[in-house]
Amino acid sequence: MLLASTGRSATAVRWCRRLRVRVLGRSDVDVPRHPRAGRVLGHGVISTLLGVAALVPLGVEALSVLRGALYGFVDPGPYDHSWGGPGKAGAWAVHFLAGLLLAPAGVLVMAGIAAVQDRLTLRLLGHHVGRWATVAATVLTVSAVTLAVAWSRQI
Numbered sequence: 001m002l003l004a005s006t007g008r009s010a011t012a013v014r015w016c017r018r019l020r021v022r023v024l025g026r027s028d029v030d031v032p033r034h035p036r037a038g039r040v041l042g043h044g045v046i047s048t049l050l051g052v053a054a055l056v057p058l059g060v061e062a063l064s065v066l067r068g069a070l071y072g073f074v075d076p077g078p079y080d081h082s083w084g085g086p087g088k089a090g091a092w093a094v095h096f097l098a099g100l101l102l103a104p105a106g107v108l109v110m111a112g113i114a115a116v117q118d119r120l121t122l123r124l125l126g127h128h129v130g131r132w133a134t135v136a137a138t139v140l141t142v143s144a145v146t147l148a149v150a151w152s153r154q155i
Contacts, residue, residue, distance in 0.1 A: 009040040013125065020121050024114055033126040043124045046137055047117065053144035054113045060106035068099015113140060
């Protein structure tokens with residue numbers, strides 16, 4: 001966003017191509033038409049929102065480790081009303097299994113966000129991509145914000 005707003009959108013496009021190759025592991029593509037600064041700026045905004053949305057499944061991954069595998073160290077007890085309680089071993093085992101189930105879900109969501117980011121970058125580079133990428137980016141971002149707000153209000 002900073003590069004596009006300072007008139008260096010060509011440099012921003014080169015960075016997007018490099019990130020697509022190095023981070024997402026995709027092959028480099030040609031740029032049939034160079035995008036204007038406004039389009040690059042818009043892509044930067046959407047990419048930032050997707051990056052923020054990716055923090056939610058990353059948080060799920062962290063919680064699956066902290067509240068799953070390390071449950072006995074994180075929660076000192078009592079375990080009378082814990083899942084798998086009333087003993088520490090049962091509560092730890094149930095939380096560990098719940099963490100094992102949540103971990104793949106977080107990885108799949110992050111892979112989905114990476115796929116949407118890849119498609120949006122292809123659109124920026126001038127390739128034809130369906131409108132689903134924009135819709136998916138919007139849905140992912142709104143869902144992440146909704147989940148974060150709901151989660152923070154329960155604490």
